[in-house]
Amino acid sequence: MEFSTADLYDQHGDLLASVTLQLQDLGGHTSFTGPIRTVRCLEDNGLVKSLLNSPGGGAVLVVDGAGSFNSALMGDMIAGAAVANGWAGVVINGPIRDRAAVAKLPLGVKALGSNPRKSAKESAGEVDVPVEFGGVTFHPGAVLYADEDGILVERRDA
Numbered sequence: 748m749e750f751s752t753a754d755l756y757d758q759h760g761d762l763l764a765s766v767t768l769q770l771q772d773l774g775g776h777t778s779f780t781g782p783i784r785t786v787r788c789l790e791d792n793g794l795v796k797s798l799l800n801s802p803g804g805g806a807v808l809v810v811d812g813a814g815s816f817n818s819a820l821m822g823d824m825i826a827g828a829a830v831a832n833g834w835a836g837v838v839i840n841g842p843i844r845d846r847a848a849v850a851k852l853p854l855g856v857k858a859l860g861s862n863p864r865k866s867a868k869e870s871a872g873e874v875d876v877p878v879e880f881g882g883v884t885f886h887p888g889a890v891l892y893a894d895e896d897g898i899l900v901e902r903r904d905a
Contacts, residue, residue: 755892763899767883772856782887782891783885783891794870795810795825799826799837800825803834814840823852
């Protein structure tokens with residue numbers, strides 16, 4: 748599916764929320780879209796790994812890592828599992844690792860940057876709850892559109 752977030756915003760305006768946080772394109776696909784699944788975690792990628800190792804059905808995983816750069820929330824092994832399980836993309840309010848390998852995968856990845864340090868694996872956090880960053884609330888099930896211009900999210904009432 749080809750689209751432009753700028754064109755989508757021009758057509759749908761306030762029905763879409765625009766993420767103001769400037770995330771880097773780190774995956775092999777710079778354009779991706781799908782229904783949102785969420786994880787809220789801090790320096791622990793156990794839930795991210797678990798979800799991306801399950802069937803994605805074209806969904807986009809939005810991870811709120813609270814903007815912490817202390818450890819990566821996804822690396823090439825987990826990103827590879829996301830591809831194998833049919834995820835469209837991952838948006839992370841935090842860093843990834845193995846960015847050269849992740850860039851070669853057919854997966855949309857937007858994140859704050861990178862850090863080679865591993866995260867904890869305790870699976871602390873929450874899954875499929877509304878998360879908020881970049882001036883947008885990401886509701887599970889809402890549709891996310893991402894490309895080189897940024898990220899738009901279908902607005903949902905709380």
